[in-house]
Amino acid sequence: MKKLPLSQLDAFFAALAAGQELYIPAGDAGTAAFTPWREGLKLTPALNTSRSAKDLFFPQVENLVDFKVTGKQIEIIENRAPAKPFVIFGVRACDCRSFDILDKVFLADPADTYYKTRRENGTIVTLACTEPEETCFCTALGIDPANPAGDVSGWIAEDTLYLQANTGKGSALLETLPMLEEGEKPELDQPVFDRLPLKDLDWSAFGGERMMEHFNSPKWASLAESCLGCGSCTFVCPTCQCYDIKDFNTGSEIKRFRCWDSCMYSDFTLMSAGQPRPTQLERFRQRFMHKLVYYPSTHEGEFGCVGCGRCLQKCPISMNIVKVAGTLGKEETP
Amino acid sequence: MQERIKAKAIELLESGVCGRVLGWKTGEFFYDVTPAVFESREEIERDFVFGPFCGANLSKYLIAESRKGGKVGAFLKPCDTYSFQQLQKEHRILPENVYAVGVQCGGMCDIDAIRAAGIKGVLDVEEQGDSLLVHTLYGDKSLDRAAALSERCRVCKSKKILGCAELIGEQGEEQPSARFEQVAELEAMTPEERFAFWRGELSRCIRCNACRNVCPACSCEKCVFDNPSSGAENKAPANSFEENLFHIIRAFHVAGRCTDCGECSRVCPQHIPLHLLNRKFIKDINELYGPYQAGADMDAKPPLVNFQADDPEPSVVRERGTNP
Amino acid sequence: MRHDPLIPMLAQVTDIRQDTPDVKTLRVVGLDGKKPFLHIPGQCAMLSIPGIGEALFSITSSPTNEDYLEFSIKKCGCVTDWLHAMEPGQQVTLRGPYGNGFPVDTDFAGKDLVFVAGGIGLAPLRSVINYVRHYRDRYGKVDIVYGSRSKADLVDYQEILDEWSKEDGISVHLTIDNPQPDWDGHVGFVPNYVKELAFDTGRTVVMCGPPIMIKFTLAGLMEQGFPRDQIYTTLELRMKCALGRCGRCNIGDKYVCKDGPVFRLDQLDQLPDEY
Amino acid sequence: MQKIGVFVCWCGSNIAATVDVQAVSDALAREPGVVFSTNYQYMCSQAGQDMIQEKIRELGLTGVVVCSCSPRMHEATFRKACEKAGLNPYMVEIANIREQCSWIHKDKLSGTEKAVLLGKAAVAKVHLNTPLTAGESPVTKRALVIGGGIAGIQTALDIAEAGFPVDIVEKKPTIGGKMTQIDKTFPTLDCAACILTPKMVDAAQNENINILSYSEVEAVKGFVGNFTVTIRRKARFVDETKCTGCGLCTEKCPQKKVPNEFNLGLDTRRAIYIPFAQAVPKAAAIDPNYCTMLKTGKCGVCSKVCTVGAIDYQQKDELLEREYGAIVAATGFEPISMDKFDEFAYSQSPDVVTSLEFERLMNAAGPTGGTLLRPSDGTHPHTLVFVQCVGSRCDGGEKGKPYCSKICCMYTAKHAMLTREKYPDTEVYVFYIDVRTPGKNFDEFYRRAVEEYGVHYVKGMVGKVVPENGKLKVQASDLLGGQQLHIDADMVVLAAAVEPDKSARPLATMLTASMDTNDFFTEAHPKLRPVESPTAGVFLSGACQGPKDIPETVAQAGAAAAKVIGLLSKDRLTCNPCVARSDELMCNGCSACEKVCPYGAITYIDKEFRGPNRTTLLRRVAQVNPAVCQGCGACTVACPSGAMDLQGFSNAQIMAEVDAICK
């Protein structure tokens, strides 16, 4: 394990950023974001970023390919920017787990090369949580916020940053940083995790086995009734990965790009022939069924949720996975 | 207040005046209140809340609720009633199917404002006169109630309840408000500063459409941004242009109709001060075409479908001077 | 730079056939003039016109056709409008094949088959039918029930008349919804016709058509006592990626683009009713 | 995908001199959808047109772009040519490369470049053009004139003379309007009744004119050529067809205390009355507010004396529905109320009168039999003060009107002159802000009043009138003399501003005709279409459009009639197909479009739509009447959802042009 006095954090960032782009969570509570590090940029005082860390691997908008159309001819122009290595510092345990969940979608054969390239080029330095928010429930999903994964795990205790490489990529990164000293982090006693209001969430009622039962639950109607059909939950969610592929005509060429989409949107599944999810109820149900039932059904019981609590904080009408699971779960075990 | 409202809700249901009532439903925490439709005494007694975190403007829901058949009861705060009236003017809410009860409001708190004050792990809040005692995972903190108010309530423009069948609490009045101060501050900046300010704000936009979907004025059957044949269809901000485009056009489409209810800013997950765009239009309209408050008057013609022969020329914008 | 599954290949439309007033069949080859890829009957591919959009179509030609792919396309939206306006020689982009396809070499082998199609629903079945015709000895009796609104709306009418109905062991039963002067065949809706034909309940049924047809045909088949695991259908939902990622086409935990589009009825019974 | 032909015109050397036409046609040939592109010396020549037609037929062109002079010049030519070859005329677009390119740019390179871009924009637009067909609607060959004053009568007479039937709807029991109350007319001083009453008789006797007196318009539906109007025929309690106008009933009626509105309340009439001797129709009417029979059921004198049995106490209002092709608003004016001008003591002294009341006091058929007497005591007045601009030209508009009422200067001069002529012993003062006398023989008339008749014209306003000891103490300022004047007057005559009749505003709403802030009807174009309302098929006659005197009113009445005749002489109306269209699926029903439509072309209906899960939704949606829409496009921008689009200038078409130009 390596360590670094926090007083040298700026120098540490500078060294990290010397060879590659470095992203650190910066900004005020509520608007913190992973931001390319520049001289003077400080770590956010907030626990977590407003948007999740998925953006760095699965950006909201990315160009896939260009086409040039002349008469009856089409030319395909692949001009992907060459992949550049980058480091993300300060990823929390929840967001770090989201990468595993996204990997199972994007890296399944045939792998999504845009995502894969970024994954290969990105080195993740996590940061253990010491001051969780009341909305945090990662512990209920088997994540240990005090011991996050990542290529390098990081802890801040007292005035010191401790770093532990977990992967070859991680070790290689730490190798390049001469200011790091050897050191062991002290054992931290963090009773706050036991006091989290949502720590006892029980999602054992969910998973693939009871798909039809959950799908047909009459509870959805009242859960979905006030949903505005916006995409804020999906866009701040670290595991939501629905996307759209669209063409943009610049006048001289066609840019085919991919952008985030939301299963909450009314036109998400709209076809000229009809709409399989005609009301917000079906769309709302899809999102939560996906996280609580469909994803676990096809991925060894793992939920499509990491307990980061962003949807709890961001939903305009305060409807979220905790309430949904609570309401549905209650019904199952009266 | 809460008890009076709950009693009224039950009365409306049991007297048969309404088949269902629209109100606010308790959540996991003290602050995560959800708009909800209540259909029974039991639901109301168990889940109905009214308190300092019932910020959601229920008028938007009345568009759909007033078309579902039967009469719906709705509890509306003063600023919600402006939207309520505006939507009736636009024939979006069918007033005959709504029984509106105005509830006076002392200003709504915003959990994000509490968090912005640096308070983490908020578990509960106690109102102690002008201050709030906040219980957190990390001990108790004290905060001025004013600091916990949402921005729109800090500059509350009116406590007047409009167009309701009855009131709970006192009828209020329009009141002087500092709501245009921030707009004026921006106007006083150089264009370069303004540009930098708005780039900083709008570049955070993730186009989640929360602002649009919560907005009572944005109730189009099909939004131009969702319509492939509109020429403006746009799902995600690919670059700064599209960020600007969405917010300019959205603000323009609600100009003269926006009641300044502030929901857009309240719900923005990225904390973009969207109200500053809408208020700019309101301020301009007030200054150029005379005071106009959307929703206040059922008969007044909205400023963008109206004109005066001696309206100022568009050149007033250029003539404001280059460096104020 | 690695090739991404979302990046299509170029292909060329070599021939366009107007099948019915609103259905055209496009013949597509790679830029080298050859068939772009191999496929299984029932599989689909993404066609696109850059700037207009991409859409998934079932491949109507049989895998046994070694020269080209064919797509029968009904005009029903932006992309299909443009595809209908195409001229031979025009390029399109293509990616695929996608989906599971029909179990032609496993479950279907040796079975007596009944194909039930309505309108454009014949498109995905045509691939199977021609496959079955090609390997005629691998399958038992074949009946094809095909109906449409009118004679003019029967897709591949000439092929059906000239080839399918002349083949030994294949019976073609055509029907149209309403009587018309130049039609001396059966008149009536497909579900009723299927009922009238009273097929042996031991046969394997492959259906594709409008939801209302599927619904009533199924009801009839159930009444006749067909086991649900002998009935196959193919589904269509909105999709963007065809890789099971964009999140649109799932029915429960199954993605139509990846785990479908062909489903057996007993499989669908296990899935939510959201299609 | 369209098959587009591009035809680039040289216009001799007009275009070819500064635009490389060959380069333009070559560049445009490479645009998507362009299957043919050429250039030619004179596209508009017969040979040029033939070429276009030939290519349409030969290549099956679905769209044509002509790069030539302004579309204002030859768009119609090329459209017609293409139509002859079987192409929809609205599939033709013109790129203006002459007026807006070759003629203003000297540099051939940049001129050519611009011409290519303009051509590309036209090609891009044609791609999105759709064939449009001009709709047609039939024309009901009958006109409705609302208001039976001199404006309405003249309009009706002129229309009737041309052979079209006309209905005049007049709310009073007789036609004639304000002019019947006027004594003499300026500047000729001929008697108003002498020139008006024959016209009234003409109208009554004209076979094509149907006078619906004592009637009001209740509702208007439809559009140009096809209006359906509901008219309320108020119960008159006298059978108009039987009444001979003998007047016996009006003499015998015991209810004598009814203020006589014809004389502006200066005297009284009976409960059953004929407004004045020359009324048309000359038929009595019972005033239900005063008739004892109608109020208490006891009396019936008139019924008893009537020899023809015309009295019918049971008569009810009757609703009449009639079809019209054109409607003329001729609702006229009225003097404003003097309530807000108490400084002139109008409410305090009967000797303070308005000019119209003064007309009655001077009129031989008036309450005083034509002798000027003070209403208060019936004595002869010696000092008269006329106050002009009472309520006219008021800034701020709180009290009066911002506009000039136009006629007051002249009738005041007339009053002053007549007073001095008839009663040389009088002193007549006229207080004015300005004296405005533009008009034939007007200024001469005014000067005569001053010079020959010795009327004292004083520039200045009267500040206060105080009744005191039978006199009216007038305090006024003499601006030119720079002094305060105190006059002890016997009478004060107020030149009250005129305002549109109160019935005009509700009528305008029914007609969807626009009004200005003063409630005068707005004309379709202030200069070029002064007698038409922006609402097609609705025309304006007389003072309802703005203050005017009699000759102007008659002139406008004739002009309106000419417009009506022009409309009614058509069997069918061709509509401009470039009109707005509402996509009902997207329409919110918010009424924004309706509010900006200057023509009232947009109406709303509640329509059922299919909702999710087999439900039906009732939604309010906008509908555009293509016969009324003029295609300005105001609604398309007012519509937030973009449901409203304009055919021929659609959002997509304009954006395609923008894209092409900015490329």
Next chain:
Amino acid sequence: MQVNETFKPTVVAFCCNWCSYAGADLAGTNRLQYPADVKIIRIPCSCRLNPLFILRAFQRGADGVILCGCHPGDCHYTTGNYYARRRMTLLFSMLDYLGIERERTRVEWVSAAEGAKFAETMNDFVETVTRLGENRRLEDLRCKSE
């Protein structure tokens, strides 16, 4: 300010069919010169101009957008330009508020008789836009890459 000598702006002029388009034609008939950078799009009335079109123009590479219509009071459709005036005033004010150069957008009333005014207006506007340089604050880089 650094002025790029070779910078040729793209200027879109939306002209109402009845007054300003005719005014532009008159400028042509009278051979009054103005830069070829101005391209005119004909619309029936100034009130047809949707703010979306203006933004679209900037997105696609315009450096300046001008709307010309009949003088207030002279609208062919009587009231169209009054609505356009309010809309454009508010839109321009909003663009200015966002820090976008206020000289890039303009409204001028040009009658059918004012060919000279049309040419003068265009000369002046092009000069102003040229001085401002390329539109950077409301650009869409995708449309600029060749």
